[in-house]
Amino acid sequence: MERRTFLRGAVVGSSAAAFGGTLMRGAAYAAPAQPGPGPYGALGAADANGIMLPAGFTSRVIARSGQNVAGTGYTWHNAPDGGACFADGTGWIYVSNSEINPGGGASAVKFDPSGTITGAYRILSGTRQNCAGGRTPWNTWLSCEEVSLGYVYETDPYGVNAAVQRPALGRFKHEAAAADPVRRVIYLTEDETDGCFYRFVPTTWGNLSSGTLQVLKAGTATSGTFTWATVPDRDGSPTATRNQVSGAKRFSGGEGCHYANDTVWFTTKGDNRVWQLNLATSTYELAYDDSLVSGGGAPLTGVDNVTSSSYGDLYVAEDGGSMDICVITPDDVVAPFLRVTGQSSSEITGPAFSPAGNRLYFSSQRGTTGSSSGGITYEVTGPFRV
Template sequence: MNYQRRRFLQILLVGGSTVAVSACVGGSGDGNPLNNPPAPNLNPAPDLGDAPADILAMELPLSPGPLMSIGPLENSGVDGILIPPEFEIRRVAVSGLTSSTAIPLPSLGLINYPWHIFPDGGAVFDLDDGGWIYVSNSEITPAGGVGVLRFNRDGEITDSYPILRNTRQNCAGGPTPWQTWLSCEEVPDGRVYECDPLGTPDTARELPALGIFNHEAVAVDLTTKTLYLTEDSGSGRLYRFRSGGMTVSINGKPGLDMDNGILEVLEIEGFEAGAYQQDLVEARTVKRVRWVPVQSPDRPQSQARSEIEIATGAGAPGTVFKGGEGIWIQELPEGQRPQVSGANNPLRAVVYFACKGDNRVYALDIDNDLIEVVFDNEQLIAPDTPFDDVDNITISPMGDVIVAEDGDAMRLMVMNPNGPSKILLQIPGGGSELTGPAFTGNGRFLYFSSQRGNAAGPGVPGLGITYELTIPERFRAG
């Protein structure tokens, strides 16, 4: 379907939307999926007012960043990786080794922590001394966890160490505004762990209140004291945890209380209780959402949903998002927050999240409870080359939404919301996943990994390579 025809059909569909939903209240489970009384509403959802649905925005007012102006890719000379002109790339770690030259750890004096295998989700934390830290999950069982590369202000690696050990399938996660890392276990009874990038494995702690399910990634909106979480399952949901308030974090800084709060799942209006938006044109049209309490939040959610379906003959709460993957929040600066047609609040913060089961990227307007698909495989990146298995997401300081790809093509995409996107980088050959994309605070460096390496790279095939991409200054204006 061409772009103009898609826009015309969206206009027709918007007129058929129904009225706004009211704010919901939370609840907690006692093990019985049919007996869960409501709990206090700690952070009420925003009042959407009485704006008629037929004037809702056809699309959220989203804009791409400066990386949309990159040129065609060319060979970098490093492991066959293709990058735009003016960009530079280097290896910074190989499983069992570290440094861009792949020197064994003893030669560097970094003997305590060989770089882990199967590097996955990651983030960057800027330090007061001008350096920074890149954290990276290890997606293995049973000896998963999180490792760190520490850089000085000149970009030299000065240390490498673990901050979480002996967890399972640590896939993605997310950074917090108070400078800790939330690492997610991608197993049916998976948990989230909070880690201090400057700490040790002993300082990490488990966060069962964030739910028991196939965790993939998490993002934090401090303004509303809310965490958003994806579930990597064919029948997965999008969750939010509304914290009861603030507390002292594991690094001694003020952070959200992640032990006390309400866990909820998102329902798109018209697609409640286990329904799925099959039709792409409809999914691309802005819809209203509401949040409903998770049933039995202290139990594995796949089991709880199955029991609800058997007991009631109906679907369990929540719209289905197939194979939830990366998630990241973009908060727009004051003075640059456009009004959303049909909604009371300007666009302050957007949650972007990817679903590999249908190769879609969604945008959720937090303050107005609105959602739409902003990327799918009809928005071809190159002729006859659809994006395959969307995975991790990150957002640059300049506002570029970067989506990683698994599968055969293995690319990092610069997403253009509701329009044709571009390729930032490609590793030919396939057989791996691009994981852990994360920018430094100044936007100069982008870190990522090829989770299982590639034939052209160093080290033992299948163990993973972590890279650093340098972004030219002219693409860092924003």
């Protein structure tokens, strides 16, 4: 892959994300990312929060499950998972799912321009195992239920409007969502060992109450061309959505999903891969595969949630592995950006950048206890490339 032709711009807030580029050289597919030196140098010793970071970066704890968010009377939810940031005047909001069943839902933390927490509140309740999701260009958070026949809920990060169930996006074991404002569709991953990759085409862009659910069709190879086919019954009963269209491509445990600049990236945990759809050419390929790493061990395993910086670096969180967030650079180098120590029974979830791009939020879902009640949500501040 060659990603030198980035459109660099804001990733969060009201601006469109910018991550991607020209990845094809004629008809040839380029090799997946390989290990190398990270853009910020080696990881230092663990700090007081148990986080190993490059020089110049610092961490702080934002919230702990079962405890009040600092300066508020709001108790943070258990098992924090997928997340996103939203601009809020001169400050911002970080939204986080709760992957418990029953209960689930999502919460938000509000920050002023200096990064001080000014509020925290619930934006979704009474759902099931809300894993990942995705932000929309109209500043809502799509919270996805990772259960059989699960729903997608559209929520208000600002806490004003009630959450709305969106059955038109299909009923299956949802994981993540990513909005494409160019094609005016929502991409969706499915967390099944033989899952599929979907897109939802709304009847009216900005309104998810009606539309068409489609599934990606392609061959069995790790690169090639793809098409879309309509799923006849988006309710998934009695026949699961993934089994309704002949030729639908199977993926081993769909996880995180991210769109920018005519490209969609998504991860599959069953084979530790980062897939890439080149939307302008209707082709797909591997951005990363731990079995294709040369010259030693793979730096990225247990692939899960994914986001990007405004510079064009892709950040992939690990479920297990070394408890790293790894960076894949525009030069196709993969390296650890941070490592959470002393929490081997947890997973990293919810990476998202603040609107200015200088703060990265994420959670350790089960923290030091290995229990969903031990979740910890962090902020890392430093000289991120923008």
